Amino acid sequence: MKPDRGMDGLNLLLAGMGSAYGAFVPVYLTSQAWTQTHIGVVLTISTVVGILSAVPAGLIVDAFGPWRRTILNCGIVATGIVPLVFAVFPRGLPILVAMVIQAAAGSFFGPIIASTSLGLVGREGLGERIGRNGRYGSIGAGLGAAVMGLCGYLGSQRLAFFVAALLTVPALLAARAIGQERAPVAPEPADEAKPGFFAPFALLRDRRLLIYALCVALFQVASIAVLQLAAVDVTARLGSRGALVIAAFLIVPQVVVALISPWIGRVAETWGHRTVLLVSFATVPIRGALFATVRNPYVLVPVQVLEGAGGAAFGVMMPLVAADLTRGKNYTLCLSLLGLAGGAGTAVSSAVAGWTTDHFGRAAAFWALAAAGLVAVTLVALAMPETQEKPGERNGSR
Numbered sequence: 001m002k003p004d005r006g007m008d009g010l011n012l013l014l015a016g017m018g019s020a021y022g023a024f025v026p027v028y029l030t031s032q033a034w035t036q037t038h039i040g041v042v043l044t045i046s047t048v049v050g051i052l053s054a055v056p057a058g059l060i061v062d063a064f065g066p067w068r069r070t071i072l073n074c075g076i077v078a079t080g081i082v083p084l085v086f087a088v089f090p091r092g093l094p095i096l097v098a099m100v101i102q103a104a105a106g107s108f109f110g111p112i113i114a115s116t117s118l119g120l121v122g123r124e125g126l127g128e129r130i131g132r133n134g135r136y137g138s139i140g141a142g143l144g145a146a147v148m149g150l151c152g153y154l155g156s157q158r159l160a161f162f163v164a165a166l167l168t169v170p171a172l173l174a175a176r177a178i179g180q181e182r183a184p185v186a187p188e189p190a191d192e193a194k195p196g197f198f199a200p201f202a203l204l205r206d207r208r209l210l211i212y213a214l215c216v217a218l219f220q221v222a223s224i225a226v227l228q229l230a231a232v233d234v235t236a237r238l239g240s241r242g243a244l245v246i247a248a249f250l251i252v253p254q255v256v257v258a259l260i261s262p263w264i265g266r267v268a269e270t271w272g273h274r275t276v277l278l279v280s281f282a283t284v285p286i287r288g289a290l291f292a293t294v295r296n297p298y299v300l301v302p303v304q305v306l307e308g309a310g311g312a313a314f315g316v317m318m319p320l321v322a323a324d325l326t327r328g329k330n331y332t333l334c335l336s337l338l339g340l341a342g343g344a345g346t347a348v349s350s351a352v353a354g355w356t357t358d359h360f361g362r363a364a365a366f367w368a369l370a371a372a373g374l375v376a377v378t379l380v381a382l383a384m385p386e387t388q389e390k391p392g393e394r395n396g397s398r
Helices: 003-018 024-031 036-088 092-121 126-153 157-166 168-181 199-203 207-238 241-271 273-293 304-326 331-360 362-383 391-396
Strands: none
Touching: 003 036, 003 092, 003 126, 003 157, 003 168, 024 036, 024 157, 024 207, 024 241, 036 092, 036 157, 036 168, 036 331, 092 126, 092 304, 092 331, 126 157, 126 241, 126 304, 157 168, 199 331, 207 241, 207 273, 207 304, 207 331, 207 362, 241 273, 241 304, 273 304, 273 362, 304 331, 331 362
């Protein structure tokens, strides 16, 4: 298998394994007699672990150099063990430990895959390569969601966790294929020092990074909890049929991402990075408003096209903007800082949605998330500068 095909396979398989979590976790744990409070505590703890491990993950990935593939393999194995815990030991402490492991391991995947992609194709081809990563990741997530939904409909979600665990072996083989070219990351200049303990503080002096990090956090605040709220509501209203609707909620955006991600990577280089950011962020408040006003879950399925379009652009643009901001220096660490901002936004999203639902109802929670999305759009429009290098600047930097 060639390195580029290995990267395709790795993105597909990791996304397939990851589909065992997300919106299906609350539904599965509820079927195992968990209370909503206990589910919320576990999800919150795992989110906090993901947030706290984001920056250390970037520093570790940069520091390990040629040993990055070892970190990747360990993360794949850990991610493969977690669904087995869900299937065999669906009780308090084992599930908590499994979710913590999954969150910590997941912090490494984004930086490793992005830096590996940069090493494989260079800065000029990064947009299309990231788009291709998004395509295969969406295919994997869509297939995984379909399996989860079908298993839930048949009354055996536990089987889906065993299927996710079985993907560990082919994921390891795909990771091995990437390493055959011995170019897992972008080469660093010989006179460039490795990022040390104070590297994050140096990056945080860049005003553009701070603005974009806030935009990322607000995007996640406005986006993440929408499907969590909808999944609980759909399950309560439709029973076992709700699993199929939730699967459709997940599959539709993945199909959209698979179709348009490589195109977004190419268009971003032509239209400008800020323009694509603005369009992608605009989809978030529109989606929140539609979920607040439309009650029929079947009608909401096509609304998920907006999540696919916005999520595709968001996923492609984050590595591109990070490359713009760093020019190859501390690239992985920059991605980790942005991941930290996104993780914080994820935690706030769940907390805001839960509190608003308890006090004002589910529709009000959707409106609150839409309002956060509108703030994000405004910030991109008024404060976020264009970060894309001009052709002369890029050529001159070589």
